[in-house]
Amino acid sequence: MPKLHRRALLGATAGLMAAPLAAPRLAHAAWPDRPIRLMIPYGGGGQTDVVARIVADAMSRNLGQAITPDNRPGAAGVVAADAVVRSPADGYTILVGTRNTQAINEALRPNLPFAHARDLVTIGLYATTPNILLIHSSVPAQNLAEFIAHARANPGRLNYASSGIGATTHLSMELLSEKAGIELVHVPYRQSTQGMTDLLGGRVQARLVGLPEAEPVRGEAAIRALGVTTPRRSPNWPDVPAIGEVVEGYEAVNLFGLMAHSATPPEIVLRLNRSLNEALASEELRAAFARVGADPAPANTPEQAEDRALAQANLWVPMIRRLNLSAQ
Numbered sequence: 271m272p273k274l275h276r277r278a279l280l281g282a283t284a285g286l287m288a289a290p291l292a293a294p295r296l297a298h299a300a301w302p303d304r305p306i307r308l309m310i311p312y313g314g315g316g317q318t319d320v321v322a323r324i325v326a327d328a329m330s331r332n333l334g335q336a337i338t339p340d341n342r343p344g345a346a347g348v349v350a351a352d353a354v355v356r357s358p359a360d361g362y363t364i365l366v367g368t369r370n371t372q373a374i375n376e377a378l379r380p381n382l383p384f385a386h387a388r389d390l391v392t393i394g395l396y397a398t399t400p401n402i403l404l405i406h407s408s409v410p411a412q413n414l415a416e417f418i419a420h421a422r423a424n425p426g427r428l429n430y431a432s433s434g435i436g437a438t439t440h441l442s443m444e445l446l447s448e449k450a451g452i453e454l455v456h457v458p459y460r461q462s463t464q465g466m467t468d469l470l471g472g473r474v475q476a477r478l479v480g481l482p483e484a485e486p487v488r489g490e491a492a493i494r495a496l497g498v499t500t501p502r503r504s505p506n507w508p509d510v511p512a513i514g515e516v517v518e519g520y521e522a523v524n525l526f527g528l529m530a531h532s533a534t535p536p537e538i539v540l541r542l543n544r545s546l547n548e549a550l551a552s553e554e555l556r557a558a559f560a561r562v563g564a565d566p567a568p569a570n571t572p573e574q575a576e577d578r579a580l581a582q583a584n585l586w587v588p589m590i591r592r593l594n595l596s597a598q
Contacts, residue, residue, distance in 0.1 A: 301538055305336040307363045308528075309354050311347035311371075312433060316462030317399055317480030317564075321526055322366045324558045325396045328549035329542075343460060345597065346434040347371050348382060351529075355384040359533035361542060364393065368527040369576055373583035377590040378436045378597040393528035393539055394546045395567040395575040397559060400500040400523055401442050401478040402507065404493045409475050414496040414516045417476075421452035429455045430476040431465030435597045441586050442499055442522040443478045444593060449517045469493060480524050481506060481563025499523060506563040525582055527567075527575055543572055 308326050312318045319341060326337040342350040347367055357363035372386035384390075403414070409428070411417035421428055432440035435458050447454055457474050459465040462483060469477045470492045481504060487493060488507075497513035498504050499522040514520045528546060530539055547569045549555050559566050570578070589595075 301361065301541065302333055302335040304362065305338050306333070306361070307357075308337050308339050309350040309363065309365045310339055310341045311343065311350035311366060313341055313343045313461045313463065315483070316433060317482040317524065317562075318366060318462075318526070320482040320562055321397050321399065321559070321564050324555060324562075324564075325526075325528075325546070325549060328552055328555040328558075329545045332548045332552075333545050345379070346375060346436045348375055348379065351375075351386070351390065352383050354529070354531055355389045357531065359531035359535075361530060361534050361538035363531070364542065365390070365529040366526065367529045368392070368395065368525050368582075369529075369579035370525055370582040370586065371579075372529075373580075374436045374441075374586050374590065375597075377587045378595060389532050390529045391532040391534060391539060392572045392575045392579070393530055394543045394570050394572060395525065395527040395578060396546055396550060397526040397564045397567055398523045399480045399482060399526070399564045400498040400504055401439060401480055402484045402498050402504075402510065403446070403476065403478050403496045403513065404469060404484065404487075405476045405496060406469055406472045406474070407492050407494060408472050409494075411496070412494070414511065414513060417496055418450045418452055418516070421450075421454060425453040426455060428476060429457050429474040430478070431457050431459055431469055431474040432478070433462040433465060434458045434460065435595065436590065438522065438524045438586075439478045439480070441589060443476075444589065444595075445522055446478070446513065446517065446520060448589075449520050485562055504563060506560075525579060526564075527579065539572065 310319050310322050323339055326339055330337045342353055351365055351367060354363050354365040369392060376382060376386060405417060411420050430443055465477060468474050495510045497511055499513055501512055501514050501521050503512055550566050550569060556566055
């Protein structure tokens with residue numbers, strides 16, 4: 271599978287962003303003069319929602335206008351992205367997403383109603399989060415090595431929940447399965463919170479979930495935490511080892527960012543990027559991220575955000591092809 275390159279993706283949008291109809295110049299000095307809608311591609315309570323609301327609140331303060339979260343779950347983000355593509359290209363409707371998530375969806379769904387390289391432009395990145403592997407207490411494993419041994423002895427008999435086909439919680443678990451040589455059964459959920467409910471109830475045996483979503487169930491007797499997906503342990507869960515301590519070379523993080531319609535005036539994209547970077551520098555945001563186990567992104571330009579997201583896409587898209595995954 272050839273690698274994806276930022277130049278190829280940005281080239282498709284350059285003509286649109288330079289076109290006279292696309293960019294009425296900032297007589298938008300007063301932009302924004304009304305609330306901005308933030309399309310969140312998953313339901314309330316999941317890690318995408320939790321972290322996005324923190325960012326929306328911080329950016330609202332420095333923009334002087336409310337950024338109103340609008341949860342649009344469906345098709346692992348396609349529903350929300352399509353809503354942005356169909357909205358006016360004026361910066362008043364933006365998307366939680368990255369070039370990575372868009373490339374994943376394109377690989378899974380060849381007949382999308384839009385082309386992300388043509389129709390969406392990156393604003394910037396705001397966070398990374400580790401996933402954490404949780405198992406139900408009925409599974410006879412006290413640690414990751416025991417879980418792997420149990421799964422090897424029972425191929426295809428353990429179920430795991432994810433927030434959808436192609437979600438990072440799905441792909442991260444497939445990466446673990448590949449590297450550990452185990453066979454698990456994937457159970458995708460439309461609502462991430464329902465997957466957690468079923469894990470707590472023992473209807474699924476395992477789940478990789480972002481730390482922000484795991485925090486509310488910390489200490490629950492029904493589950494055990496076995497490992498985090500970052501190379502080092504999380505300070506929020508210091509007693510939980512990194513999966514890479516047991517499975518050599520394993521690493522996977524969730525990457526969060528903002529996108530807009532590609533015909534949005536470049537000045538507005540840069541104004542949103544500046545607002546995002548101001549939010550990332552605020553103590554309030556950093557403290558809120560720390561409470562839920564999210565790591566703030568360093569200050570970044572749209573171009574830097576593209577490069578980081580495409581590096582992730584070059585990990586996940588070949589895996590999708592290799593495993594012949596499809597959302598159809």
